Amino acid sequence: MWGGRFTGGPDAVMREINRSINVDRRLWREDLRGSVAHATMLGDCAIIGAEDAAAILAGLETIRAEWTKTDGPPRDCGAEDIHMAVEARLAELIGPAAGRLHTARSRNDQVATDFKSWVFRVSDDATESLLSLVETLTERANDHAETIMPGFTHLQVAQPVTLAHHLMAYVGMFRRDMRRLDLYMTDVEYLSPLGAAALAGTSFPIDRDATTEHLVFTGPMLNSLDAVSDRDFALDYLSAAAICGLHLSRLAEEIVLWASQPFGFVRLPDAWSTGSSIMPQKRNPDAAELVRAKSAHLLAAFQNLGVVIKGLPLAYSKDLQEDKRIVFEAADTLELMLAAMTGMVRDLVFVPERMRAVAASGYSTATDLADALVRDAGVPFREAHHITGRVVRAAEERGVELNGLDPATLAAIDPRIRPEMLMDIDQSVASRTSFGGTAPVRVREAIAAARGSAEGVGDDDQAQPPTGAEA
Amino acid sequence: MWGGRFTGGPDAVMREINRSINVDRRLWREDLRGSVAHATMLGDCAIIGAEDAAAILAGLETIRAEWTKTDGPPRDCGAEDIHMAVEARLAELIGPAAGRLHTARSRNDQVATDFKSWVFRVSDDATESLLSLVETLTERANDHAETIMPGFTHLQVAQPVTLAHHLMAYVGMFRRDMRRLDLYMTDVEYLSPLGAAALAGTSFPIDRDATTEHLVFTGPMLNSLDAVSDRDFALDYLSAAAICGLHLSRLAEEIVLWASQPFGFVRLPDAWSTGSSIMPQKRNPDAAELVRAKSAHLLAAFQNLGVVIKGLPLAYSKDLQEDKRIVFEAADTLELMLAAMTGMVRDLVFVPERMRAVAASGYSTATDLADALVRDAGVPFREAHHITGRVVRAAEERGVELNGLDPATLAAIDPRIRPEMLMDIDQSVASRTSFGGTAPVRVREAIAAARGSAEGVGDDDQAQPPTGAEA
Amino acid sequence: MWGGRFTGGPDAVMREINRSINVDRRLWREDLRGSVAHATMLGDCAIIGAEDAAAILAGLETIRAEWTKTDGPPRDCGAEDIHMAVEARLAELIGPAAGRLHTARSRNDQVATDFKSWVFRVSDDATESLLSLVETLTERANDHAETIMPGFTHLQVAQPVTLAHHLMAYVGMFRRDMRRLDLYMTDVEYLSPLGAAALAGTSFPIDRDATTEHLVFTGPMLNSLDAVSDRDFALDYLSAAAICGLHLSRLAEEIVLWASQPFGFVRLPDAWSTGSSIMPQKRNPDAAELVRAKSAHLLAAFQNLGVVIKGLPLAYSKDLQEDKRIVFEAADTLELMLAAMTGMVRDLVFVPERMRAVAASGYSTATDLADALVRDAGVPFREAHHITGRVVRAAEERGVELNGLDPATLAAIDPRIRPEMLMDIDQSVASRTSFGGTAPVRVREAIAAARGSAEGVGDDDQAQPPTGAEA
């Protein structure tokens, strides 16, 4: 390919370390589309002749048809990378005119364009997968607006909440993930590198607006050096993926906990369980564990690409070739994590009675007593907190729950305590009607809002439930 | 503070690991402001009495005045964290009424609110510092629109470019950084956690819209569990900081290279150099090296917080206390990096004659010959590339630059080569007039556009120079 | 300090980014000791005069005495780094002779020597702290050699084990950590950089064996360029710290789980619990959560230093100044984690009856039935596994444990099942007598071996209990 100046061929190890076709063959659709855009523009601008342009476009269409069957070039095509695979096949098909396709273009702007297009595509894929997960969570929440479970902080029973409220917390996270992917891709990064050529632009009278329009971008990048050396779009995608992975890891951790015998909050169906090669009774939450584990991969991917880029002088350096391996693997991982989580959420069998039992333990309504002392007896909160602490200690010493303490004991602790101040968990949950709170009335509003906005992703006006504390 | 239930005090090591006041004292302004918003709302909603509210607000104002002098609470205040420091001082000042401030609030939503406000603030600070850097780069570029330097790929001389074009590539990067910070903070994250209470909301009739409006947020977060356990905003800030750090590391690397004797492209003034304890002649680019090195800190910070969050069940866990140490250190580091880079860029002494000499070496105009063969002799680019490669080899064997080859030699390689096809570097640079290209006419437009948009950050319409290749 | 060549002073920002005294003041003991070794050698080799050497040594001793009171130089000493602080104070004390101390030495070899000595010291500290933790775990194990708890895989009840066995698993991990620290520091890295000077060695007739012997090293480093640019010792320490942190994070996670109401395996005493600002009943395992979280810091520290070093050309670059901040913070973090974990392990209140109850759930002895079918009825294991799986399903459908199934049901599943094949958890545990297994007889041997080797750390012959299955 660059034979003019070279006399010797590459060392076998050089060939191996340099070859990227096994990785970047996945860019074949993007590379063909980019070449179509470029060739069309070259023809329209009379940089190449109309006949050559037509021949190139026909050849590219033939390749597209051929490779659609095999999802890319043949495994043994021998090319160093996908760009050379396209050019070599084109030369076979149309002869020397193929050599005109690379006019006013370099692999540097070509690969940046291909890769950026690809990242946009998987970003869209992730958004769609997130939407499925959000819908699945919302539907499961809708069935459990009154199901009470313990809310934990520090993994200690804190206050009773509804299962729906808990599931909708994840809807909040995953909607942020969708928003983040959307913003990155549209507002920060949606500019085309094509036309930057090797690094300095070109003297051919190209029309970058034309190729931009042909492809998925909203405009051309402003600086050719930046265009060929920038990989921010990949970092942005990886950071969004990593954060999404963290959200998934939290839900996965909860599924592992909930499925554990001491919790017993959920039962995993056979479809999402595995057994043991030695212990016949086992029913393991492998998929949840793997989702949790793979979040580490996404974090490492961001790190990996960041470290590759650190300290690289302008413009393109070969180090950047690592970008595709990193992002391709991360995108595959994220998709698999999202699919597995959506399936698990859909099929989880909740055990409400066990959730309810734990929610009623651990003095989970102690805060309600403190709040009642504030509200009904005018006690400052700090004092009410202290009084309630003593009530809890008394209950603990007697081995009973709060409502197991007799009125005399309560009065001895503080005469302002009245037995009706001791709520049960249903009362407690129903009382938390502040906006965003766990009361069923609030959670139903949140579910309705989420459903209403499901078709119009990013339309936050619909997503926002009414605020206020009218209940 | 939570004495009611507890009988024994904490172990000394427990006290040490648990104490956060040395770190979170930096939140004192945000904590006071959040408390003012909360107390005002509690009074307006008649959750606490008007007199109590007034006393609390007066006390908070007194604290604000006191701590402004010392930039936070006294070092020996003995409090576990900043929230307790405020509450303790308030109790000293106004007595038991202080105990009413924490009504319908938890440290969980309080710290999330404080910290988020702080992150917004340093995000704004970073945007301002970036603006200074962008302006400095643009002004230096403006002085060097015709200064020619070698453009490198793979750190090999590739094609001549202008120094202005090179500097403006960084303007592109840093403008993306500004845009990224802006988007994160406004579109993804600008919702208030305050009012989520411990995790489940509250039964007090609070008005979350009121506190939201009092503070810097655009609305309340939708789910109380999410509100107290979410740290996406910190991750978003850290990812933006890490990417910005990578851009800084690239420029820092270039300064180190350029200042090295073999390059000799810049001279560092004494203000940005250090010497050696042993070698009297040394003039080291320490600041550039440190900027490069500190980019690793920012990458590690994102990683660090991500790993903390991985696999945490809902809602709040104490693990999240690590968030502030990580973000505070990262924010300090980023500010210092930006300040140092802005100073270096401002004061760098460029050595244009050395840049020009290197730009003319390495057969940097070979592409121009290939392009000329395409344009003027109708040779397909691939063939033109091959012919030019042979020309380069011939020049290399003779130890001359391209224009040192005599016409006969050129003709022997390919009769279509004409001597006037061999450009000098000025012609080469001037010819690259494609949009985003390095021709001075294009770069001047880019500089003008950047200047025009400097006051209106984020106003991309102004930032975009006209496209097209009319020059 | 390097005034000869410089005319202007540093920019204020330059001063700030370059100054390291606030970090490296912690090296003051090492810097003084290194200077004593160097000055002694200079005198002995007659590179400086005997009087000068004596004056320098007396001055260094005075500084040592002064700074012992303040644990380092005065906060406002104004020096750029600790090396300059020593030299400046020495000049005040003894005049121009102080200027002879730096003969045949550079800050490059000086700081590498100081820092390496410091890392050896904290490595020893960590080993001692690990020893305390190992002893504490072993003593707690010794009290619980017969306490039965559920062994988990995938957080599903797997097989009953003893609490002692579980605790001794961590002893295994922490003993590896001790071994790792020991090996790194002695076998890989115990060579002195002192005498490498700036990068190339020196023409003064120094005696590197003498300084090596004076300090803690076993020999001089072999190559001066390597000596000043090597930070492997810091990476080795950080990798050992990171792996130790992972072990601590696993135990911390278990404490958090065990203290959670659904588990209820342990009760945290007040000394290791915190409460809530809003929920009066809370007793949170903050220290365990913080240990878990801080493991992320140690991982990030290794990463951070690695990224700093990546791609640095030889020899010393200022980037390396980041090393101390990273390692100092990591060492402080590790010490605090170890101290907190040792305290928690010492004070944890186990709840054996709850552990026992969960150990008996989840069909935890199913493997024993399968094994019995193999052993007593000659069934191939795979078939026995399958038969037992059907027994578990039958029990599950009837809502009983295995021994709740009547003989007829068992016989209907497979006639080879005999009721006595159904073990209880005590029998199950007692039966696992393979070397390293959970049977009390084996665990007692392991405890005895660990106790026997406690004084002789690294003496693996003592640590190894007898193998074999004689019980």
Added chain:
Amino acid sequence: MWGGRFTGGPDAVMREINRSINVDRRLWREDLRGSVAHATMLGDCAIIGAEDAAAILAGLETIRAEWTKTDGPPRDCGAEDIHMAVEARLAELIGPAAGRLHTARSRNDQVATDFKSWVFRVSDDATESLLSLVETLTERANDHAETIMPGFTHLQVAQPVTLAHHLMAYVGMFRRDMRRLDLYMTDVEYLSPLGAAALAGTSFPIDRDATTEHLVFTGPMLNSLDAVSDRDFALDYLSAAAICGLHLSRLAEEIVLWASQPFGFVRLPDAWSTGSSIMPQKRNPDAAELVRAKSAHLLAAFQNLGVVIKGLPLAYSKDLQEDKRIVFEAADTLELMLAAMTGMVRDLVFVPERMRAVAASGYSTATDLADALVRDAGVPFREAHHITGRVVRAAEERGVELNGLDPATLAAIDPRIRPEMLMDIDQSVASRTSFGGTAPVRVREAIAAARGSAEGVGDDDQAQPPTGAEA
């Protein structure tokens, strides 16, 4: 496989996320060898019958023979993992007796044993590759013991050194890498997990010493819970690989720098260069850039596995399945990096005259003047440093090197300066005879020592050249 208890099959996504055969098929040799060891022991201990044992061993040998041809099981074998692939094929070959192989064994101890053996193997491979690199560097050094190049600090010319000395600095690094791999694998980790069964040991009278002896380990692990959940050995390998990667990245960075036109210290032969698709003159150091970039992969791999392990409760969790993907990819990457670096070092064409020219620039002998003032005129070093600084400034102002200053100018700066104190670079290099210094006499000793120890890796007595400054 675990059909007894399960009624439904796995979801398609579950199957996809859970399946590991495409990754762990690389363990086939280790899995077969482990099974041979286990089956032999089961037979010898009469846990299974002699005939069954013989049948199993014959079957395993058949599989070994079959799979040697295809380097593992057929791609379409349909098994979930390599262990099941072996067991399924064994059942086809020998029928139900195959079901006896898994007696007293679990996939948990099985996979830990296989994987640990595999890591030991690639660790040995890496040691061998490192030895080749060390030998290649030493041979190149041997040819350049007198070749002078500039030694840099902060990438500023510091002092002249020999090329041999520079290359031998890397020998020091890579020898530490070899030592580190050796120590990890032998002293920390060389114990066998086999026999730990699922997590608790087994009631079958197995002989762990026998399987240990059969395999590559020096003893059985002491605790069964630790045995199945420990992945320290993989972390140790990855940390050694990451540190080795950093060393490679530094040398790669230098090759990129040296090959750049402004340096011009080396010329890459065609075998290690690539061209450009657009710029006909380019000769890019792609392999060096890729080695530099791939060091980020190794750092990320350590991080990735560490994050997977963080916070995992005992004993085995499915998260650990990620270990193999991470380590396999890292091992492949490291081998490729080492091979490419060895080839590049072997084939690099040094340009001594350019190195020498730069070594003589930048006032690189200023330290020698300062040292001479100390040695010959009794000036304290600090003062000598200051005087020399003024000399450099004078030379710089006049645009000459040090020896271009006339005696009068020198005397005006300080009368103690004598012209013969101004060394040339040959004198400077020759004078640095301290142990580990750059003087040819010292470097030749270091080369001889390295050669002498090449066959006896780890034999440090041979590796250590004689210390002392007798030259």
